[in-house]
Amino acid sequence: MAIESASGLSPVEAIALVGVLGVGSQWLAWRLRMPAIVLMLVAGIIIGPVLGIFDPARDIGPLTGPMISIAVAIILFEGGLTLNFHHLRDAAVGVRRLVFIGAPLGWFTSVLALHYGAGLGWESSAVFGGIMIVTGPTVIAPLLRTARLSRRPAALLQWEAIVNDPIGALAAVLAFSVVLVLNTEGTTPTEATMELAIGVVVASILGWIGGYGLSRAFKRAWVPEYMKVPVLFTLLLAVFAISDAVLHESGLLAVTVMGVVIANANLPSYTELLRFKEHATILLVSGVFILLAANLDFAALKQLDLRAAGFVLLVVLVARPLTVFVSLIGSKLPFKEQALVAFTGPRGVVLIAVAGLFGERLQELGIEDAALIGPLAFVLVAFTVVLHGFTLAPFARFLGLTGASTPGVILIGGSRFTTGMAEALQKAEIPVLMTDPNFGHLRRARSAGIPTFSGDILSEAAENRLEFINYATLVAATDNDAYNTLVATDLSPEYGRENVFQIMREKADSARHQLPRTLGGQRFGPEKPFRELEALVIEGWTFRITRLTDEFGFTQWRDEHPESILLGWMPEGGAIKLVRHNADIKSSAGLRLIALRPPSANGSTQPPAEAGT
Numbered sequence: 001m002a003i004e005s006a007s008g009l010s011p012v013e014a015i016a017l018v019g020v021l022g023v024g025s026q027w028l029a030w031r032l033r034m035p036a037i038v039l040m041l042v043a044g045i046i047i048g049p050v051l052g053i054f055d056p057a058r059d060i061g062p063l064t065g066p067m068i069s070i071a072v073a074i075i076l077f078e079g080g081l082t083l084n085f086h087h088l089r090d091a092a093v094g095v096r097r098l099v100f101i102g103a104p105l106g107w108f109t110s111v112l113a114l115h116y117g118a119g120l121g122w123e124s125s126a127v128f129g130g131i132m133i134v135t136g137p138t139v140i141a142p143l144l145r146t147a148r149l150s151r152r153p154a155a156l157l158q159w160e161a162i163v164n165d166p167i168g169a170l171a172a173v174l175a176f177s178v179v180l181v182l183n184t185e186g187t188t189p190t191e192a193t194m195e196l197a198i199g200v201v202v203a204s205i206l207g208w209i210g211g212y213g214l215s216r217a218f219k220r221a222w223v224p225e226y227m228k229v230p231v232l233f234t235l236l237l238a239v240f241a242i243s244d245a246v247l248h249e250s251g252l253l254a255v256t257v258m259g260v261v262i263a264n265a266n267l268p269s270y271t272e273l274l275r276f277k278e279h280a281t282i283l284l285v286s287g288v289f290i291l292l293a294a295n296l297d298f299a300a301l302k303q304l305d306l307r308a309a310g311f312v313l314l315v316v317l318v319a320r321p322l323t324v325f326v327s328l329i330g331s332k333l334p335f336k337e338q339a340l341v342a343f344t345g346p347r348g349v350v351l352i353a354v355a356g357l358f359g360e361r362l363q364e365l366g367i368e369d370a371a372l373i374g375p376l377a378f379v380l381v382a383f384t385v386v387l388h389g390f391t392l393a394p395f396a397r398f399l400g401l402t403g404a405s406t407p408g409v410i411l412i413g414g415s416r417f418t419t420g421m422a423e424a425l426q427k428a429e430i431p432v433l434m435t436d437p438n439f440g441h442l443r444r445a446r447s448a449g450i451p452t453f454s455g456d457i458l459s460e461a462a463e464n465r466l467e468f469i470n471y472a473t474l475v476a477a478t479d480n481d482a483y484n485t486l487v488a489t490d491l492s493p494e495y496g497r498e499n500v501f502q503i504m505r506e507k508a509d510s511a512r513h514q515l516p517r518t519l520g521g522q523r524f525g526p527e528k529p530f531r532e533l534e535a536l537v538i539e540g541w542t543f544r545i546t547r548l549t550d551e552f553g554f555t556q557w558r559d560e561h562p563e564s565i566l567l568g569w570m571p572e573g574g575a576i577k578l579v580r581h582n583a584d585i586k587s588s589a590g591l592r593l594i595a596l597r598p599p600s601a602n603g604s605t606q607p608p609a610e611a612g613t
Contacts, residue, residue, distance in 0.1 A: 009054060043293070044291070045294070067291070080258065080259020098164075098324065098327050131172040139347070139349075140158055410475070411475050412475065412478055413478035425594070430576050457491075475501045481530075485519050543594065550589045561595070564597045
């Protein structure tokens, strides 16, 4: 029998509404190129406290708390799953300092800001201060993509967020565990210490056993491929529940440890697990944030006074810069990069989710000022996200720490065709990078002064050495169709499939050689495989760039050059758009066309605005 609330939504309707608003906010934020957390905050507050359409306590009832607890556990497991010690060892000295020095120092400065700035007691400050170590990995990534920072400061901010995500959760768990045992009636200090130690040890052992056992089972093929994600999810819940039964909220520590163990197990199926955590995190982060925003009590917000504003300013202008500058002493990082990192610390969904959870738990222990943790978290997140969302890019440009102003193109494969295209793009002031695993294939590109990388674009060396933030489009154009497909498939999630291209496969029309449509990238404009494109360049075809005007539009260009192969176009002041299969071009003044022209056309009269290689 279905349970319905006396007024409002049924549980099914409420959960569906949370899903639609959460995922819809993330999609809309992607379209508008803004932090999703802002839209989720607005959506949750509108349907909750403002309009009263959705009330979690009324419409979902007692399941709200357990749902949030499980969701936070999975989110923290995801944080642990991203913490690969091998990558951390290879990271810059600044990253390690921000983790090993910055995390404890950030905890300490946050506690002071909460106690003296917001007026919270030491117990609430210790728990909330631990959570504030987290700088928001779900917020940092889109901000970095929008601001287009240089590689080193971007890496510092990204790795700090990834690594400190589970560390902040662990700090909060440990602080809460101390508060819990100290506030348990009839418990002596010795008993409280023993209970805390047992809980932490049991949680750590359970997490290690869960992660090690799962990794061993996957490596030995004891679990079939189609069951790996279900087994992972089930074991995750089991570890969380068992550890929580030993010591309340220690399950969060257990699942974080479990994620770290799996991340460092070198699993062959690690990519599939990462996809699971990405999909699960998007759903759960959206759901948790909508639930918490809808459950926000305006009466609690009204309790905030000027001390709350002082607390936010202390965090942004004192605690964060002090933590970063002290951590990076002796790191030999330029002061400009230190300043950018010091004044960039947006908090995200994880902070609000964990803060809301522990705020409720502290209130249950009778700590009254814990009611302010949730509102303070909302204020801090909203302020920092809006602040850094609008100021990070201008501040980075002021410091000279941004990438190229125009998004560039990565060309995979060193050939005559890609070299000629790269030269044309460079003359059009489009950043370009050519890569090829064969050093000799890049000889022509190096002679032409084109930036090159000799190695596999999918390697860790490429990830560590290349400024990927400067490039928004990728073209796989080697003589190996299988490699082109592999590169396009692997990098599509990073760049977006609409921005990843590959040249036509040699035997694309053969039923025996056709690959699934889900593999590879967009088909690049020319209906010709590598061999034919290379032959055209050898025959004397050249790359030309033409600027359209009001008098000389696309129709006139096509009429004059019917044999030319259009490769792409560049709007005035915009990024290059490569021609997809059967794409239509809308002519406009100032639009520049890049095309491959036959030898017969190179001696003809060109429009005044035309240039080429």
